[in-house]
Amino acid sequence: MLAANALADRLGVTTPVLLVIEERVRANIARMAAKAAAAGVRLRPHAKTHQSLTVARWCREAGVDSLTVSSLGMAAAFAADGWNDITVAVPFSPREAGAVRELAGRMRLGLLADHPAVAAAAADCGARVWLKIDVGYGRAGVRWDDAPALTALALAVPSPGPAGILTHAGQSYAARGRAEVLAVHAAQSARMAAAHDTVAAALGRPVFVSIGDTPTCRTADAFPGIDELRPGNFVYYDRMQFAAGICGESELAAFVLCPVVGVHDGGRRLVLHAGAVHLSKERDGAGYGCLVEWDDPAPGRLRPDLPLVSLSQELAVVADGDGGTCLRPGDAVLVAPVHSCLAADLLPGGVTSTGRRLASAGLR
Numbered sequence: 001m002l003a004a005n006a007l008a009d010r011l012g013v014t015t016p017v018l019l020v021i022e023e024r025v026r027a028n029i030a031r032m033a034a035k036a037a038a039a040g041v042r043l044r045p046h047a048k049t050h051q052s053l054t055v056a057r058w059c060r061e062a063g064v065d066s067l068t069v070s071s072l073g074m075a076a077a078f079a080a081d082g083w084n085d086i087t088v089a090v091p092f093s094p095r096e097a098g099a100v101r102e103l104a105g106r107m108r109l110g111l112l113a114d115h116p117a118v119a120a121a122a123a124d125c126g127a128r129v130w131l132k133i134d135v136g137y138g139r140a141g142v143r144w145d146d147a148p149a150l151t152a153l154a155l156a157v158p159s160p161g162p163a164g165i166l167t168h169a170g171q172s173y174a175a176r177g178r179a180e181v182l183a184v185h186a187a188q189s190a191r192m193a194a195a196h197d198t199v200a201a202a203l204g205r206p207v208f209v210s211i212g213d214t215p216t217c218r219t220a221d222a223f224p225g226i227d228e229l230r231p232g233n234f235v236y237y238d239r240m241q242f243a244a245g246i247c248g249e250s251e252l253a254a255f256v257l258c259p260v261v262g263v264h265d266g267g268r269r270l271v272l273h274a275g276a277v278h279l280s281k282e283r284d285g286a287g288y289g290c291l292v293e294w295d296d297p298a299p300g301r302l303r304p305d306l307p308l309v310s311l312s313q314e315l316a317v318v319a320d321g322d323g324g325t326c327l328r329p330g331d332a333v334l335v336a337p338v339h340s341c342l343a344a345d346l347l348p349g350g351v352t353s354t355g356r357r358l359a360s361a362g363l364r
């Protein structure tokens with residue numbers, strides 16, 4: 001049913017919160033950990049999705065012993081919670097050299113570089129240097145087929161040399177369906193193999209190969225030539241992944257639980273207290289998310305027929321074509337966010353459906 005009033009009452013929810021389904025998160029983590037183990041590769045999940053000490057501990061309980069993060073602040077927060085092998089997977093900014101020196105002195109800290117001077121500066125701070133490769137996304141990284149630039153980058157890292165090569169095939173988000181995702185995976189594998197051979201030739205030794213995006217890591221079963229997977233979104237998934245056929249409805253594990261604050265036009269226009277500051281302005285073809293039924297004790301069906309069609313800073317408008325929801329102001333509803341990483345960032349912490357508060361790493 002649509003109203004999740006008993007749940008909101010039980011959790012004491014009066015304003016928008018991130019609702020996390022612990023059972024589903026643990027199942028998502030276990031599935032990815034089993035896949036990595038079967039393929040003989042390390043799983044270094046990206047914690048930027050949840051930014052939660054609690055969810056990272058669930059990863060640890062599934063056998064994970066290393067993390068990826070997207071800031072030094074996050075690295076410090078997770079290090080304080082006992083993680084001592086962390087890669088900061090955004091290009092290193094030499095402006096952060098001081099903080100890097102401090103952290104690298106007490107843990108295995110990996111940094112990314114795609115410029116020889118940056119690679120040398122990162123190594124000088126005591127970090128392990130990952131060479132960032134662009135396998136077609138066109139964001140950061142040296143192109144896989146630019147052998148002169150890759151060679152210069154590899155040779156810029158003083159002894160013992162780079163920790164490995166690393167990519168994020170973000171183009172997998174444009175793929176639709178299994179076959180298209182597998183085609184992206186095949187291309188990234190071939191391109192990383194080519195980059196590997198160039199770097200290995202320059203160094204006179206093989207290097208570690210790291211990939212990481214949820215669509216390819218979730219869809220592929222074989223990872224030849226790959227040593228490490230760094231997916232992040234897979235702990236929660238979201239409407240974007242579901243719409244692209246990456247995950248099933250029962251794997252969706254993070255929602256926004258929020259109040260209905262208005263019912264208009266005979267129930268055809270519902271207003272929720274959930275806006276851009278809670279969900280982000282990420283949208284897909286249908287809107288900024290959609291309502292989800294709550295079948296205690298678990299989420300039920302997604303309702304793409306009840307999309308969030310407009311979003312202001314604090315509020316969302318849900319279009320209900322026939323006004324049949326019978327919701328009233330004061331009811332609580334669940335929203336499936338388009339992109340869970342952004343909703344989790346905007347609603348730090350969160351709560352499980354059994355009332356457990358998630359400890360936030362608290363830093364971007």
Ligand code: PLP
Pocket residue numbers: 046068089090167168212213214215230231232233234
């Ligand atoms: N590694 C890097 C460098 C990334 O930028 C990201 C996401 O942006 C990931 C890993 C995780 O990918 P996903 O969000 O698809 O799980």
